[in-house]
Amino acid sequence: MNRDEKLKWYRKEFEKINKTIQNKNELFYPDFLRIRNFKLQNSTIEDEKNIKKITYKAFKLAEKDKIQEAVKELLKLNGVAIPIASTILAMKFPEKYAIIDKRVIKQLKKDEWMKDYLKNPKTYEEYILLMRKTKPFNLSLRDYERSLFEK
Numbered sequence: 405m406n407r408d409e410k411l412k413w414y415r416k417e418f419e420k421i422n423k424t425i426q427n428k429n430e431l432f433y434p435d436f437l438r439i440r441n442f443k444l445q446n447s448t449i450e451d452e453k454n455i456k457k458i459t460y461k462a463f464k465l466a467e468k469d470k471i472q473e474a475v476k477e478l479l480k481l482n483g484v485a486i487p488i489a490s491t492i493l494a495m496k497f498p499e500k501y502a503i504i505d506k507r508v509i510k511q512l513k514k515d516e517w518m519k520d521y522l523k524n525p526k527t528y529e530e531y532i533l534l535m536r537k538t539k540p541f542n543l544s545l546r547d548y549e550r551s552l553f554e555k
Contacts, residue, residue: 405452450482471529494546502549511552
């Protein structure tokens with residue numbers, strides 16, 4: 405999308421959301437998420453060409469199990485910290501990667517990770533390696549992470 409296409413999309417998306425909620429007395433969860441995501445998308449300065457370049461490189465690194473390097477590559481994207489980078493990897497490779505989350509860290513009894521899991525790619529790598537080692541055979545890494553999250 406070029407700049408003009410993005411601006412046109414934002415205008416149309418705003419109008420669609422407005423039409424959806426204008427006669428409601430409160431927001432439903434999907435409405436809330438749609439508004440929040442609209443604002444987040446509207447505030448990003450990241451260029452699509454750069455997104456493609458960085459994610460391509462990150463995915464190649466992730467395929468080779470270069471966990472820290474893949475995360476560091478994704479961190480180059482505006483607005484991406486380790487939780488979003490982990491989400492991107494889990495979406496692309498659910499068998500090998502999981503979303504990092506403080507509730508899962510607590511389930512794994514790794515409280516020492518709490519101080520730097522948002523900033524340190526090494527902590528994410530340790531998280532993934534531990535999850536791979538402890539996950540039940542019949543679950544993807546993402547499903548295992550989700551089961552710990554939901555406890």
